[in-house]
Amino acid sequence: MAMKRNLLILLILSVLLCLAGCGAPKAGREAEEGLLLGFAQIGSESSWRIGNTKSVQEAAERHGIRLMMADANQKQENEIRALRSFIAYRVDVLAFVPIVEEGWENVLREAKSAGIPVILSDRMISRETDESLYDVYVGADFLEEGKKAAAYLLKKIEDLGAGRLRIAEISGTLDSTPALERASGFRSMIAGDERFEIVETISGDFLRSKGKECMQALLERHGGEIDVIYSHNDGMTLGAIEAIEEAGLVPGKDIIIVTVDGEQAAIDLLREGKINCVVECTPMLGDAVMELAEKLKAGETVPRIIHPEETVFTEYDDLDAIGPRGY
Numbered sequence: 001m002a003m004k005r006n007l008l009i010l011l012i013l014s015v016l017l018c019l020a021g022c023g024a025p026k027a028g029r030e031a032e033e034g035l036l037l038g039f040a041q042i043g044s045e046s047s048w049r050i051g052n053t054k055s056v057q058e059a060a061e062r063h064g065i066r067l068m069m070a071d072a073n074q075k076q077e078n079e080i081r082a083l084r085s086f087i088a089y090r091v092d093v094l095a096f097v098p099i100v101e102e103g104w105e106n107v108l109r110e111a112k113s114a115g116i117p118v119i120l121s122d123r124m125i126s127r128e129t130d131e132s133l134y135d136v137y138v139g140a141d142f143l144e145e146g147k148k149a150a151a152y153l154l155k156k157i158e159d160l161g162a163g164r165l166r167i168a169e170i171s172g173t174l175d176s177t178p179a180l181e182r183a184s185g186f187r188s189m190i191a192g193d194e195r196f197e198i199v200e201t202i203s204g205d206f207l208r209s210k211g212k213e214c215m216q217a218l219l220e221r222h223g224g225e226i227d228v229i230y231s232h233n234d235g236m237t238l239g240a241i242e243a244i245e246e247a248g249l250v251p252g253k254d255i256i257i258v259t260v261d262g263e264q265a266a267i268d269l270l271r272e273g274k275i276n277c278v279v280e281c282t283p284m285l286g287d288a289v290m291e292l293a294e295k296l297k298a299g300e301t302v303p304r305i306i307h308p309e310e311t312v313f314t315e316y317d318d319l320d321a322i323g324p325r326g327y
């Protein structure tokens with residue numbers, strides 16, 4: 001019975017590893033040397049995400065860490081299944097990107113019982129969850145990102161001398177940390193300021209195709225009544241810009257475009273004047289994840305939260321100074 005279960009676990013892990021494009025584990029867990037990290041990734045919904053996966057894979061190689069990487073194909077149940085396989089395989093450290101904030105408690109209790117440290121990478125879990133169930137969060141300060149987006153608009157409205165700006169918001173995956181906090185950080189800066197009105201919030205799930213659909217729907221419902229698009233990621237923004245141009249409008253002029261991530265494609269459109277503000281969110285978290293994994297395996301104490309340094313690029317900046325983005 002136990003042998004059958006072990007075979008099943010090995011089979012699941014091989015499938016996961018093939019999906020992630022990594023090599024399959026060799027003879028057995030104990031036969032191998034060095035740190036073994038199980039990393040569950042959400043999927044590949046955006047260029048940002050693809051950059052994030054690459055950053056993790058390249059950093060693992062640099063650090064000599066054996067990486068078992070699973071691609072959950074945008075489904076929480078797949079991520080949970082991958083985490084359970086990693087626990088059964090007795091990896092040294094677990095890392096994962098929680099696709100949404102809720103629903104991790106049980107699997108994290110299983111990791112804790114197995115004595116496996118946990119790194120939350122890029123996204124957080126609900127603040128209601130028992131804090132002892134994970135060791136560290138490494139990723140962006142999404143509240144700050146929302147505030148930076150609003151700060152740009154506070155400057156822009158002065159610059160335009162406009163009395164009022166009507167904003168349509170295209171949000172990311174519902175109940176995910178970036179969607180929740182980019183929305184609340186943004187609102188915290190403009191709440192009570194009658195010059196700003198959020199006319200509608202619609203979710204594009206961080207997907208370019210949905211960003212385009214959302215924009216088409218927004219234009220249908222609000223026509224020329226939208227002054228600003230605040231989009232939670234560049235992928236959706238690129239889709240929205242397509243829809244704006246197809247409707248005969250000029251992005252960056254007829255509609256002010258504020259976006260988050262800082263992909264190369266968005267920076268190129270900022271230079272072309274089709275985007276007005278890009279709030280940076282870096283996917284380059286690989287080295288930080290590996291350093292944390294090494295420390296946790298060594299039993300060292302690590303900080304509870306690590307935010308990378310991030311900036312904002314706007315039409316008011318020297319755009320020639322922006323180097324290649326790498327994602």
Ligand code: AHR
Nearest residue numbers: 045046048049178206233
């Ligand atoms: O969690 C980070 C967000 O997820 C990025 O903004 C987005 O592009 C990605 O898919």
